[in-house]
Amino acid sequence: xxxxxxxxxxxxxxxxxxxxxxxxxxxxxxxxxxxxxxxxxxxxxxxxxxxxxxxxxxxxxxxxxxxxxxxxxxxxxxxxxxxxxxxxxxxxxxxxxxxxxxxxxxxxxxxxxxxxxxxxxxxxxxxxxxxxxxxxxxxxxxxxxxxxxxxxxxxxxxxxxxxxxxxxxxxxxxxxxxxxxxxxxxxxxxxxxxxxxxxxxxxxxxx
Numbered sequence: 623x624x625x626x627x628x629x630x631x632x633x634x635x636x637x638x639x640x641x642x643x644x645x646x647x648x649x650x651x652x653x654x655x656x657x658x659x660x661x662x663x664x665x666x667x668x669x670x671x672x673x674x675x676x677x678x679x680x681x682x683x684x685x686x687x688x689x690x691x692x693x694x695x696x697x698x699x700x701x702x703x704x705x706x707x708x709x710x711x712x713x714x715x716x717x718x719x720x721x722x723x724x725x726x727x728x729x730x731x732x733x734x735x736x737x738x739x740x741x742x743x744x745x746x747x748x749x750x751x752x753x754x755x756x757x758x759x760x761x762x763x764x765x766x767x768x769x770x771x772x773x774x775x776x777x778x779x780x781x782x783x784x785x786x787x788x789x790x791x792x793x794x795x796x797x798x799x800x801x802x803x804x805x806x807x808x809x810x811x812x813x814x815x816x817x818x819x820x821x822x823x824x825x826x827x828x829x
Contacts, residue, residue, distance in 0.1 A: 623708060623720070624669070624709055624717075624720040624722055625717040625720060626717035626720040626766020627716040629652055630706075632702070633649045633700065634646060634649075634698065634701040637699060644684045645673075645684070646665070646681065646682050646684060648679060649679045654678055654679065657672055658672065658675060662708050663706070664704075664705065664720075665682070666693065666694065666697075666703050666704050666790070666800075667724060668692050668694055668722060668764070668801060669721065669722025670722075688724075691726070693763075693801050703790065716766075718761075718766050719806060719807070720803060724801045724802065724803055727747070727799050728762075728800050730795060730796050731744060731745055733795075738783065739780050739783070741778055741780055741781075742791065742794075743777075744779070746773070747802070751772075751773075752812075754777050756770070756772050760777065760802065762801070763789070765791060
C-alpha cells in the first residue's frame with residue numbers, strides 16, 4: 623500500500639526486452655535504502671517487485687499484462703520516473719490509500735500556468751469517469767492529487783511548485799501518457815452495491 627507522495631525522482635537505466643515481459647533497471651538511491659529481493663517499489667504509480675539492488679539501483683520484471691495496462695512500456699533509458707516505497711503501518715498518511723494497481727491510462731491534454739501553480743487537464747477513460755469526483759483524490763503516475771474539475775471526458779488538477787519540481791508532471795507535455803489509479807474505496811462500494819464494471823447484477827431477495 624502506498625500514499626501517492628512521491629519520494630524520489632528516479633531514472634530508467636536500462637530496459638531488457640524479454641519474450642513476454644521486460645526487465646527494468648532503475649536508479650533510486652533513496653528508495654533502495656534497505657530494500658531487497660521481494661520488496662515493493664511504486665514506479666509511476668505501478669507497484670513493482672524488486673528482483674535485486676546494487677549501488678542505488680534496482681531491477682524489476684514487468685509482465686506483459688502490466689505493460690498493456692500502464693504506460694511503462696513507453697519508458698526508455700534516461701526516462702525520469704516517480705518512485706515511492708510502501709507506507710509503514712503506524713505512520714502518517716500524507717496522500718490517500720494507493721494500491722499501485724493501475725486502472726487505466728490517460729493523456730495530458732493541456733497545461734495552463736498561473737502565478738503560483740499550474741492547472742493540468744488530463745483525459746479520462748469512460749470506464750473510470752464515475753469514480754472521479756470534484757475534490758476527490760486520484761493518482762496520476764503515482765502522485766496523489768486532488769481533482770479540481772471532473773467531467774466524463776477529462777479531469778483537471780492544480781499542481782503546486784513542489785509537485786512540478788519533484789515529479790515527472792513538471793515536464794510532461796500535451797499528448798504524453800499517464801497512469802491513473804482511482805479510489806479503491808469507490809470500487810468496493812460499487813461492488814457491494816452490485817453496480818457497474820466492478821459490481822455484479824442485482825438479484826431479487828430470496829423470500
